[in-house]
Each structure stands twice: as structure tokens, then as C-alpha cells.
Amino acid sequence: xxxxxxxLLRGINVGGSRKLPMAELRSLLAGLGHQDVGTxxxxxxxxxxxxxxxxxxxxxxxxxxxxxxxxxxxxVIVRDHAYLRAVAEACPFPAAGLAPKxxxxxxxxxxxxxxxxxxxxxxxYLPEEFRLGDRxxxxxxxxxxxxxxxxxxxxxxxxxxxxxxxxRNWNTVRKLVELTAP
Numbered sequence: 001x002x003x004x005x006x007x008l009l010r011g012i013n014v015g016g017s018r019k020l021p022m023a024e025l026r027s028l029l030a031g032l033g034h035q036d037v038g039t040x041x042x043x044x045x046x047x048x049x050x051x052x053x054x055x056x057x058x059x060x061x062x063x064x065x066x067x068x069x070x071x072x073x074x075x076v077i078v079r080d081h082a083y084l085r086a087v088a089e090a091c092p093f094p095a096a097g098l099a100p101k102x103x104x105x106x107x108x109x110x111x112x113x114x115x116x117x118x119x120x121x122x123x124x125y126l127p128e129e130f131r132l133g134d135r136x137x138x139x140x141x142x143x144x145x146x147x148x149x150x151x152x153x154x155x156x157x158x159x160x161x162x163x164x165x166x167x168r169n170w171n172t173v174r175k176l177v178e179l180t181a182p
Contacts, residue, residue: 002035002051003080004180007062008107009044010075010166018072020044028065040175044074045168047179055079059109075164077107081180083134088177092131093140100170101144106137106154109164116159125150145169 007029012020022039025046029037034048050058059078066074087105088095095103112132122129128150129140141148145167155165168176 002049004049004182005078005080006176006180007046008077008166012044077109077164084177084180087136088173090133102142103170104139104167105173106165106167108135111135120153
């Protein structure tokens with residue numbers, strides 16, 4: 001039985017460093033034995049079908065292969081279609097009524113609990129808001145991620161310690177659901 005996955009790579013092709021061409025990423029995934037490989041944008045989304053492994057082992061395999069081939073470490077999260085669809089469907093904000101640049105999902109490598117965010121006073125960041133989901137955090141940033149003070153607070157090392165965390169805007173969240181559909 002095969003499953004359709006998305007690989008979310010953190011911090012590549014940003015600011016002129018850690019270059020990882022998407023054609024080479026597709027080739028690398030195919031070389032690992034995955035099928036129906038594709039990429040979305042240049043910022044680190046790949047989709048593929050695989051009949052072996054689970055999300056964690058697939059992420060570790062890809063991260064190791066990237067480091068061997070390109071000479072730098074990249075954090076990777078792999079999630080299947082069912083998870084990506086469930087995250088999109090569980091959005092606590094009115095996604096249909098918001099501009100895609102206002103809504104983001106941060107995907108985490110493991111479950112997170114509210115205790116990680118105890119030092120963040122939500123009232124101090126209004127109208128920006130966040131909600132926790134299944135290994136995900138939803139962020140409403142009306143002025144966009146680049147101007148978001150709440151996004152900065154949520155990305156502090158003491159909040160994300162021990163986790164891989166990578167964010168995607170709502171357009172990409174929806175596109176990954178589409179690209180991983182069976």
C-alpha cells in the first residue's frame with residue numbers, strides 16, 4: 001500500500017543561503033525510491049508517494065540524504081494527506097473570509113501543549129491571535145507574517161526547543177492538501 005506525503009523543508013532558498021534546487025530535490029526523492037515526486041514553489045515543499053516507512057523515518061531519511069548531497073543540514077517534517085487535510089479542516093479561524101497572507105500554519109515535529117506558550121500574553125498581541133491544533137499552530141496575522149510581533153514571540157527558541165517548526169501561509173496549506181490527494 002502506498003501513501004501520498006508532503007515533505008516540508010525548513011529554511012532553504014531564503015536570503016541567498018542554503019540553496020537547494022527543486023529539480024535536485026525531486027531527483028533525490030526519486031533516488032530514495034519514492035514515486036510521483038513533485039515540488040511546490042522554491043521554499044521547500046515536495047510531494048511524493050511511498051510504500052515504505054512512516055512520517056518520522058521518511059523525514060530522517062530525506063534530511064540525511066540532503067546533508068550528504070548538499071553538505072548542510074535541513075530540518076524536515078513529513079506529513080501524509082489525511083493529516084494535512086485534517087489540519088486545514090480544523091482551522092479555528094474563518095479562512096474563507098481572510099486573505100491567505102493573514103493566515104498561517106506552523107507545523108511541528110511533535111505534539112505541543114499550551115504550557116510552551118504560557119509566557120506569551122495573547123492580549124498583548126491583539127488583533128493577532130494563535131490557536132493550537134494537532135502538531136500545528138494556527139496564526140492569524142492581519143498585517144501579514146513579516147510584520148507580526150506574535151509570530152516572533154511564537155518562534156522564540158524557548159518556545160520551540162526540541163522541536164522542528166516550519167510555517168506555511170494558507171495558500172500553501174491548501175495547495176499541499178491538493179497535491180497530496182490520492
